[in-house]
Amino acid sequence: MNRKVALVTGAGRTNGLGLATARALAQQGFHVIVTARTDAQAEEQASALRAEGHRAEGYRLDLAATDEFPGVAKRIQADHGHLDVLINNASVFPDMNTSTALDAPTNDIRAAFDVNVVGPWALTVALRPLLEAAPAARVVNISSGAYQQITFLGEQPGDVGAPAYSFTKHTLNYLTLMLAAAFRDTKVLVNSVDPGRADTHPELGTDEEDMPPSVAAGWIAKAATLPENGPSGAIFLNGHRVG
Ligand SMILES: NC(=O)c1ccc[n+]([C@@H]2O[C@H](COP(=O)([O-])OP(=O)(O)OC[C@H]3O[C@@H](n4cnc5c(N)ncnc54)[C@H](OP(=O)(O)O)[C@@H]3O)[C@@H](O)[C@H]2O)c1
DSSP: OOOOEEEESSOOSTTSHHHHHHHHHHHTTOEEEEEESSHHHHHHHHHHHHHTTOOEEEEEOOTTOGGGHHHHHHHHHHHTSOOSEEEEOOOOOTTTTOOSGGGOOHHHHHHHHIIIIIHHHHHHHHHHHHHHHSSSOEEEEEOOGGGHHHHTTTTSOOOOSSHHHHHHHHHHHHHHHHHHHHTTTSSOEEEEEEOOOBOOOGGGOOOTTSBOHHHHHHHHHHHHTOOTTOOSSOEEETTEEOO
């Protein structure tokens, strides 16, 4: 039987959730395609996984360069013929210090939508034939608890911090629902994971409440390996369905 293949976006950082998720899937026997904005980043992390005894290769994949997605699909088709897991992990957080929607710089709004929404959507579309060629593919969109600021805005009006980022993560959850519906007659399940707070930027200081990236990655890997009768269109937090 062919080995299962997983692709993880935004996996070029040593402490990031992307690489931790690639490692978690590799530990479960997946051949992982580690992707990053540059060939050097992707290959550095893929070779780190290979040094740990895993099967991994690096691809350059910039989520803002949607016109390059068909080339990525072509390469996976030639090398593997199918894709079992797509983890849409890459993300930008350009307006971290913006505290209301009225202060959001237009460039931040545009950048957040390009990478956090348009990228995962277009990539899923580009990889569709490969996902449908797998026996039971799973797509996992990495969301954020920030989406809740918008979900509950009707009940609790107030300022939305990091409005562009938060709005894209809210939108991403609806993209999950829409893709799940579109794949309903296939074996492809699409879900969102809110990874909680993970210590992925130790260079900025650590918070005791943050979990190690490997723990959050475990929850992501769980959503990537749901059983055949698993949900589609759901949001998971710490392994539990919350939406
Ligand atoms: N850590 C947390 O507590 C937390 C909480 C809630 C949600 N999340 C979500 O979890 C995911 C991973 O976050 P993280 O904490 O591991 O942060 P991170 O390391 O900053 O992850 C973002 C990754 O996306 C990559 N990226 C940015 N723009 C890209 C593009 N155009 N094309 C391809 N890759 C791009 C970054 O690459 P570069 O290195 O090249 O910039 C980086 O590797 C994100 O979706 C984030 O929103 C994390």
